[in-house]
Amino acid sequence: MTTCRSLTTYPSHVDPEEPIDLLNVAFENPRKIRVQAEGNLGGLPKREKKQKMRDRVHYSEIDVTYHVPDRVTGLQEVEELRRLCPGRIWNFVEINVPFEEYQIARPIVEEVMFPGRTVMDLSLAMALYFAAQGVGDIRSHPGAPAEPYTSSARVLLNGLGSDELLGGYGRFRTAYKAAGWQAIIDELPVHLKMDPRLEAGLGEKMLLRLAAHKVGLVEASRRKKRAMQFGSHSARMAPGAGDKKGDLLLSERIDLE
Structure with a gap:
């Protein structure tokens, strides 16, 4: 029989002989890829920025990589498992989404997602889709x-909600730095859920981190939080969308494609 050294609870939930699919999504984000290839032009002096714009390579000449942050940490974590x-x-299922597929799927996702109001809603929904x-x-x-x-799983499990519940x-x-514990309590009673006095990667989601550490996921328990849309590069996919905020209403956005 399959043995799990520290994850002693796993056999009671999933047959030890049954494979487990870990779905990891990465997007071809033209904006991110261009910044990685050319650097952040927005921070350059005006004259130097103009010169860079004249010399910049065409996007089609840039090698597409799906080595996004969530892919990197995902590959590390599956080895721990x-x-x-x-x-x-x-x-470990690598789901790579070319920009063209993103564009085709976007109107479908916008139609069915709920809530369907903001740019951030779309970024999250696209990754889940x-x-x-x-x-x-x-x-x-x-x-x-x-x-x-192709996974045969009928149910998709994700970690949505842990940020709200576990700080x-x-x-x-930020609230703690501004006004101490009371400022956090006013939003969410969290004395046993988080400790902002500890460094990032330890102080937030403490209950979840302790649970992960207890079953042996030591490396996972110490990783810093990273939002899904940034880890998968689904945020602000359109070229030139770097200055658009996540709370921009979809009905108000300027189509940048």
């Missing part, structure tokens, strides 16, 4: 060639 449960099959399809690639081991894979948002830390 494999060390803890070496007998279980962990399918492609994750829910479960279509991507898996590798038998790190460095192995990618093989097409994950940066605004809680």
Whole structure:
């Protein structure tokens, strides 16, 4: 029988012989890719910025990479899971979304998502939409060639809600710095859920981090919070959208494509 060294509760929830699919979404974000290739032109002096704009390469000449932050930490974390449960099959499903596919899917997602009001709503919904399809690639081991894979899972589990319940948002830390514990309590009673006196990666979502640490996910328990839309690069996909705020209403946005 498959054994899990520290994750002793897993066999009671999922048959040890049953593979577990870990869905990881990464977007081809033209804005992000151009910044990575050319640097942030917005911070340059006006004359230097104009020169860079004249010399800039066409987007089609830039190599597309899906090595987004969530892909990097996801690959690290699946190795921790494999060390803890070496007998279980962990399918790390790399779901890569080209910009063209994003554009095709966007009106579909905007029609069905709820709430469907803001740019941030769209960023989150797009990541969940492609994750829910479960279509991507898996590798038998790190460095192995990618093989097409479609998850047979009927239910998608995600971590939405933990930030609200466990003090994950940066605004809680800001509130503490401004007016101490009472400012946080006024938003969310959190004495046992977070401690903003500790550094980022420890002080927020403390209950979740302690639970992860207890079952052996030591590395995961110490990772800094990263919002889904930034980790997957689904935020502000349109070129030139870098200055658009997440709370901009979709009905008010300027179509930048």
